[in-house]
Amino acid sequence: MLRQLRPRSAFKQPSRLIAAWERSYSIQAESASTVKLQDIDPAKVSVTKTTTPKELVPQNELVFGRSFTDHMLSLEWTASEGWLPARITPYQNLSLDPASCVFHYAFECFEGMKAYKDKQGKVRLFRPTKNMARMNKSSARIALPTFDGAAMIQLIAQFAAMEERFISSTRGYSLYLRPTMIGTQRTLGVGPPGSALLYVIASPVGPYYPTGFKAVSLEATDYAVRAWPGGVGDKKLGANYAPCILPQLEAAKRGFHQNLWLFGEEEFVTEVGTMNMFVALKNKQGQKELVTAPLDGTILEGVTRDSILSLARERLAPEGWIISERKYTMPELAEAAKEGRLLEAFGAGTAAVVSPVRNISWKGNLVECGLRPDQEAGEITRKMLGWIEAIQYGDEEHEWSYVVPQ
Amino acid sequence: MLRQLRPRSAFKQPSRLIAAWERSYSIQAESASTVKLQDIDPAKVSVTKTTTPKELVPQNELVFGRSFTDHMLSLEWTASEGWLPARITPYQNLSLDPASCVFHYAFECFEGMKAYKDKQGKVRLFRPTKNMARMNKSSARIALPTFDGAAMIQLIAQFAAMEERFISSTRGYSLYLRPTMIGTQRTLGVGPPGSALLYVIASPVGPYYPTGFKAVSLEATDYAVRAWPGGVGDKKLGANYAPCILPQLEAAKRGFHQNLWLFGEEEFVTEVGTMNMFVALKNKQGQKELVTAPLDGTILEGVTRDSILSLARERLAPEGWIISERKYTMPELAEAAKEGRLLEAFGAGTAAVVSPVRNISWKGNLVECGLRPDQEAGEITRKMLGWIEAIQYGDEEHEWSYVVPQ
Numbered sequence: 001m002l003r004q005l006r007p008r009s010a011f012k013q014p015s016r017l018i019a020a021w022e023r024s025y026s027i028q029a030e031s032a033s034t035v036k037l038q039d040i041d042p043a044k045v046s047v048t049k050t051t052t053p054k055e056l057v058p059q060n061e062l063v064f065g066r067s068f069t070d071h072m073l074s075l076e077w078t079a080s081e082g083w084l085p086a087r088i089t090p091y092q093n094l095s096l097d098p099a100s101c102v103f104h105y106a107f108e109c110f111e112g113m114k115a116y117k118d119k120q121g122k123v124r125l126f127r128p129t130k131n132m133a134r135m136n137k138s139s140a141r142i143a144l145p146t147f148d149g150a151a152m153i154q155l156i157a158q159f160a161a162m163e164e165r166f167i168s169s170t171r172g173y174s175l176y177l178r179p180t181m182i183g184t185q186r187t188l189g190v191g192p193p194g195s196a197l198l199y200v201i202a203s204p205v206g207p208y209y210p211t212g213f214k215a216v217s218l219e220a221t222d223y224a225v226r227a228w229p230g231g232v233g234d235k236k237l238g239a240n241y242a243p244c245i246l247p248q249l250e251a252a253k254r255g256f257h258q259n260l261w262l263f264g265e266e267e268f269v270t271e272v273g274t275m276n277m278f279v280a281l282k283n284k285q286g287q288k289e290l291v292t293a294p295l296d297g298t299i300l301e302g303v304t305r306d307s308i309l310s311l312a313r314e315r316l317a318p319e320g321w322i323i324s325e326r327k328y329t330m331p332e333l334a335e336a337a338k339e340g341r342l343l344e345a346f347g348a349g350t351a352a353v354v355s356p357v358r359n360i361s362w363k364g365n366l367v368e369c370g371l372r373p374d375q376e377a378g379e380i381t382r383k384m385l386g387w388i389e390a391i392q393y394g395d396e397e398h399e400w401s402y403v404v405p406q
Numbered sequence: 407m408l409r410q411l412r413p414r415s416a417f418k419q420p421s422r423l424i425a426a427w428e429r430s431y432s433i434q435a436e437s438a439s440t441v442k443l444q445d446i447d448p449a450k451v452s453v454t455k456t457t458t459p460k461e462l463v464p465q466n467e468l469v470f471g472r473s474f475t476d477h478m479l480s481l482e483w484t485a486s487e488g489w490l491p492a493r494i495t496p497y498q499n500l501s502l503d504p505a506s507c508v509f510h511y512a513f514e515c516f517e518g519m520k521a522y523k524d525k526q527g528k529v530r531l532f533r534p535t536k537n538m539a540r541m542n543k544s545s546a547r548i549a550l551p552t553f554d555g556a557a558m559i560q561l562i563a564q565f566a567a568m569e570e571r572f573i574s575s576t577r578g579y580s581l582y583l584r585p586t587m588i589g590t591q592r593t594l595g596v597g598p599p600g601s602a603l604l605y606v607i608a609s610p611v612g613p614y615y616p617t618g619f620k621a622v623s624l625e626a627t628d629y630a631v632r633a634w635p636g637g638v639g640d641k642k643l644g645a646n647y648a649p650c651i652l653p654q655l656e657a658a659k660r661g662f663h664q665n666l667w668l669f670g671e672e673e674f675v676t677e678v679g680t681m682n683m684f685v686a687l688k689n690k691q692g693q694k695e696l697v698t699a700p701l702d703g704t705i706l707e708g709v710t711r712d713s714i715l716s717l718a719r720e721r722l723a724p725e726g727w728i729i730s731e732r733k734y735t736m737p738e739l740a741e742a743a744k745e746g747r748l749l750e751a752f753g754a755g756t757a758a759v760v761s762p763v764r765n766i767s768w769k770g771n772l773v774e775c776g777l778r779p780d781q782e783a784g785e786i787t788r789k790m791l792g793w794i795e796a797i798q799y800g801d802e803e804h805e806w807s808y809v810v811p812q
Contacts, residue, residue: 094503189471237645242589
């Protein structure tokens with residue numbers, strides 16, 4: 001399908017132009033250019049409670065992202081009016097025209113965040129401003145609308161509080177929240193969507209490692225590339241995910257748990273599956289270094305990644321650790337492993353917080369990442385999980401934890 | 407959001423495993439592994455005609471992809487059963503769970519093709535096997551199901567014949583057909599979809615240039631990259647489209663009709679907007695050459711691109727033209743333009759067939775592409791449109807034209 005070539009005015013949606021024109025006349029004194037589009041107003045939310053509350057899924061039967069709570073939060077946006085009042089309604093299907101642009105051109109972005117319950121029964125979010133800031137960056141990159149992040153956090157908090165019965169205060173349990181924005185305009189013309197839907201659904205989830213850490217084996221992928229400078233690999237777009245499945249399946253076919261994404265002839269290590277990647281090593285001078293790839297446009301700006309870096313700078317640097325956001329390569333890791341300098345490696349993300357890596361299959365060799373055979377996670381991996389969970393579950397009071405008003 | 411790291415068996419959807427297990431027991435003698443999944447069977451189609459036929463949009467009011475016919479064709483697929491019987495129904499909204507994977511991870515691919523009406527009133531498709539082959543490549547790349555292309559063409563032909571009243575035999579008018587496949591599994595786990603929907607909608611369209619060719623001005627994009635080696639830029643995935651809008655808007659802001667995608671330090675010319683790009687030039691030896699970028703994984707395998715290359719090899723090569731699929735750069739074009747050797751340039755795709763280019767803004771200069779100020783298209787551009795339309799509308803009998811049985 002081809003975008004029709006037209007002069008610049010065509011990039012403004014005709015519907016938007018007409019709406020702006022009508023509006024400018026109906027409100028008489030104001031010109032179209034001074035019409036301020038509505039942003040999100042949490043006070044205007046309408047709530048319709050379900051009349052058929054779901055039974056809770058037993059804790060030991062929870063599967064990530066498979067069961068959902070009673071309600072959902074949704075907000076429509078139009079290019080002529082901006083954000084319409086939010087609605088909390090029973091969880092329900094979306095009814096969309098088959099020509100809606102989300103189905104054809106991947107006008108979609110999302111966030112992953114969690115609500116936790118502390119020992120006092122208070123519901124807490126973890127660094128939600130980070131998620132909202134990133135979602136605005138993602139949506140802007142694909143010509144979807146942006147929004148007031150603080151207002152959206154208020155709505156998400158209200159929604160999470162309503163679904164409080166789905167959240168267990170048992171360590172490792174939480175309510176996974178999935179803010180999602182999709183383009184809803186019904187046209188096959190390739191252009192900026194004139195309408196969108198922002199919605200949040202919630203899935204109760206259990207601990208990533210119910211019986212303790214399990215280190216995984218990775219396969220380095222050299223035939224497919226996840227992201228590229230000048231591309232969109234640093235944004236949380238749907239577009240970045242579907243193309244990742246095949247390399248994951250290929251790795252799985254050969255018995256590996258996940259694939260490791262490399263970049264370029266240098267074989268820079270970038271991400272693991274859909275997580276950021278960290279390694280702890282001793283450099284050639286014997287100094288300990290915690291390394292992750294820099295935000296050069298090919299790396300997702302992970303909230304967990306950022307939290308690990310902050311905590312490491314605060315708590316590991318004083319112990320002599322160097323904390324590095326720098327490029328590093330598979331040859332560098334292989335050399336460090338060979339020389340006994342690779343201490344540990346782990347993925348980092350919202351679902352698992354940290355996920356320890358046992359080894360990496362690369363060019364026919366298995367690069368061992370520092371764990372003894374009887375060991376499932378290294379010291380830094382364990383410390384990070386403890387530090388971050390203590391903040392998430394409110395055991396440690398910290399500015400990162402957002403207590404939901406009750 | 408993070409893929410849960412699990413051993414290989416987890417990559418098989420639990421629902422699929424359970425379904426396969428149940429099936430293997432319900433059919434007793436067969437083991438799950440010998441269950442052959444159903445492919446598409448055109449004989450099993452069910453047809454429900456609309457009771458409220460739409461009024462035809464007047465020809466001069468047709469906008470690409472904005473209005474649709476009375477019906478749609480849809481086929482569901484499940485990992486346990488394969489393709490379920492096709493249904494032609496009134497055009498209607500899709501009702502999908504908000505957790506459906508199409509909304510989150512861009513499990514979606516599509517095709518663009520057209521039905522034409524010849525002077526005898528017969529409906530014709532143009533090279534539909536090409537579209538079906540490409541769609542299967544696209545779907546396989548994102549772990550969506552593949553299908554029997556010939557069977558699908560039969561169904562599309564039946565659908566197009568039903569919508570025959572929306573097709574005008576006036577030159578330039580046609581029925582744009584949009585086969586679309588989406589992943590419908592309701593889970594936030596990142597994995598291969600266990601269910602999918604393949605549907606076709608149809609939009610009556612008018613001529614791309616109602617009053618004759620209009621050459622466009624392009625802006626070369628140097629800050630964003632459409633596709634890269636090891637990526638998915640050669641597949642017709644939704645994922646390739648949303649990220650293209652911003653560079654188009656940026657170009658439009660500065661008064662250009664479209665953006666031209668370059669790649670790498672060499673500034674290879676790749677595609678124009680969402681079309682393949684062709685240039686006609688005289689090389690330094692004075693020989694005429696028609697050039698387009700090779701299918702190196704970063705270029706969409708355009709059906710129009712392929713048709714132009716075939717016709718050029720058949721009809722231009724005997725006149726002394728060299729027909730080249732090779733890499734070429736902006737510096738090469740700029741040099742050829744400066745030396746008066748750049749003859750013409752055009753985009754190629756289903757919507758416009760060919761779209762002439764007047765000039766390209768590159769590094770602060772305007773590279774003129776060979777047209778005189780009073781000229782809107784070059785000789786090759788005009789010839790190609792004539793040759794291809796003659797086949798599409800059945801004026802010339804050709805194996806590329808598929809006559810829909812009546």
